[in-house]
Amino acid sequence: MITTSMTALTDHLMTWLSPGTMRALGWALLHFLWQGTALAALAAAAMALCHRTTARYAVGIATLALMLAAPLATLIYLQQSSPVAVAASKSNTPPVAWPIARHAAKESDSAEPAPVPSSLSLDASPWLVEAWLLGVVFFSLRTGGGFLLVQRERRRHTALLSASADAAKLRLYEMCRELQQRLGVKRAIAYCEGKWLEAPTVIGWFRPIVFLPVSAVTGLSENQLRSVIAHELAHIKRLDPFVNVFQIIVETLLFYHPAVWWLNKRIRAEREHCCDEVAVSICGNAVEYARALTLMEEWRRAPALAMAANASPLRERIVRVLGLKTLGTGMRTLGLTGSILCLAAALVAGNTLFGIAYPKPIVHAGPSALRALFHGGAAQAQSAQQVAPAPIPKPSAGQEQHGEPGTAQSYIDGMKSAGMGDLTADALIALKIQDVTPEYVKAMRELGLHADADELVSLKVQGVTPEYVKELRALGFNPDVDEIVSFKVQGVNADYVRALKDAGLKADADQIVSLKVQGVTSEYVRELRAAGLTVDSDDVVSLKVQGVTAAYVQGLRDQGLHPSADDVVGMKVQGVTPDYVREIRALGLNPSEDDLVGMKVQGVTPEFVKTLQSAGFKPSVDDVIEAKIQGVTPEFIESVRKHGFQNLTLEKLIELKQLGIMEPKASL
DSSP: HHHHHHHHHHHHTTSSHHHHHHHHHHHHHHHHHHHHHHHHHHHHHHHHHHHHHHHHHHHHHHHHHHHHHHHHHHHHHHHHSSSHHHHHHHHHHHHHHHHHHHHHHOOSSSSOOOOOOOOOOOOTTTHHHHHHHHHHHHHHHHHHHHHHHHHHHHHSSSETTOOOOHHHHHHHHHHHHHHHHHHHSSSEEEEEEEEEEOEEEEESSOOEEOOHHHHHHSSSOOOHHHHHHHHHHHHHHHHHHHHHHHHHHEEEEETTHHHHHHHHHHHHHHHHHHHHHHHHHOOOHHHHHHHHHHHHHTTTOTTSSEETTTTTTTTHHHHHTTTOOOOOOOHHHHHHHHHHHHHHHHHHHHHHHHHHOOOOOOOOHHHHHHHHHHTTHHHHHHHHHHHHSOOOOOOOTTTSSSSTTTTTOOOHHHHTTOOOOOOOHHHHHHHHHHHHHHHHHHHHTTTTOOOHHHHHHHHHHHHHOOOHHHHHHTTTTOOOHHHHHHHHHTTTHHHHHHHHTTHHHHHHHEEEEEHHHHOOOHHHHHEEEEEOOOHHHHHHHHHHHOOOOOOHHHHHHTTTTOHHHHHHHHHHHHHHHHHHHHHHHHOOOOHHHHHHHHHHTTTTTTTHHHHHHHOOOOOOHHHHHHHHTTOOHHHHHHHHHTOOOOOOOOOHHHHHHHHTTTSOOOOO
């Protein structure tokens, strides 16, 4: 079921990507294979030359940022590059040299055929991008699940040291505050006893929390504990939790490249070394700190989103803490050599990939052959190659001309007469390949579309005709070239636009494209309005994206609700169903549309409301939501009653939960 949901999500995301964007994204992902390798090789060489831990750490972070920027820059470059190659790949039309060689082979069996350039059409773009999106969704869900697990454990098994009545815990809290002042950390930090962890850990970004488990407090000496706490405070001072989140984001987006995982591993190792140096400088006893690391290695267990003191390989950290030599000159030289070889291999691979992506057409013709090609005669072009120079052949009687009757006119002259002067050779080739004629150009200009060569190629590739443009104009649209191409790509025709207008939906060009992309039909609009929902174009798109049906809207209205389009979208996103509304109202509550969304967000179920009512409470909607937020459970209510509390109001019950009065306290 999870795999099916992930596939459906990726399919939904891909509907927002145009074919050109999908193609560019596929190539950007492929190009990052050599780009990431090259950046990792440069980072390895730079780190080998850096003697300071902070410098190696900075190199790693900068390289990781470049890795994230590389595919984005490549994507932008590919989208802004000349559309000539894109147009040729869309139409699957071979380069210029191919028709010449083909006609030559037909005319002479004894002649050796001319070499045919290979062209790569990236038909694999859809599944490549879909596979990447599946990976991103998987790693995002994994990270989100880890975050939720950390938050759950933090709420269930955490106790503030500052709120403890135990003298030993208060002394430990004072030690933490003293070390915080020595390090100059002015941020508000909470110090807690974490019963679910086995090593001191930092969790949180804007409001960090330092967790000190019982095993660390009881198993370490005071000096060792001070150095470990200093290590965690160093993470907070250096803003390491934010950097760790950035690393997780990069790993999620670029998960398929081993260089990203290698670099992140190096960054995390160097980060621990930096904090180890701070801890030793504050406490001044490297041997005791090394012993503390050895002890904590036996307790090693911490979530990936946390910054634990026992992270990173133990042996390397202890060697560095004690000041022993970790990397000889020979190993450094070997690392530099390997980095240079990897960089060279990456550059060669990148050059090869560019050659595959953008093959250069092999044209063995001189100026005479090129002129003959624009006259429309491939056989003349072949003879012009073999016999130079040859006069330009005159067209036969009845042959279609691009100029005045009885006047021979070349393709170039015809395009000039249509207003397309000063065209480059590449532009002429692209226009000729796509069969853009002077008549086509003149017809478009008569309609007010003064398109350049690239835009004409795009129009012709998509099969846009002057009649199609006239139909759009007749419907009251005045689209530019980009909008016309978008209409044609999405299959928008006059009948579709007319049907939407008949259904009472007013939409501009961009909205029409969005409606078509989402599969909105005139019947869908009529059904929504018949269900009592007033909608515009943007509302319909949002409703369709969320899978809202007319039956769903009618079901909500049958329960006495009169939601707007935004309310319906919100309720659908949160999973509010007509049955859920019916069950909640059957319990005596009368929530509004916003209340229903809030209740569903907080996980309020009819069973939870029944639990509160069976305990003697008569909660309002706000009371139910507040009780759920504060974690009031049937078990907690039973615990309160066992302690002899009777006739409590719901407000008092929530206050008991907030203050943690019923929570058991463990001594140090």
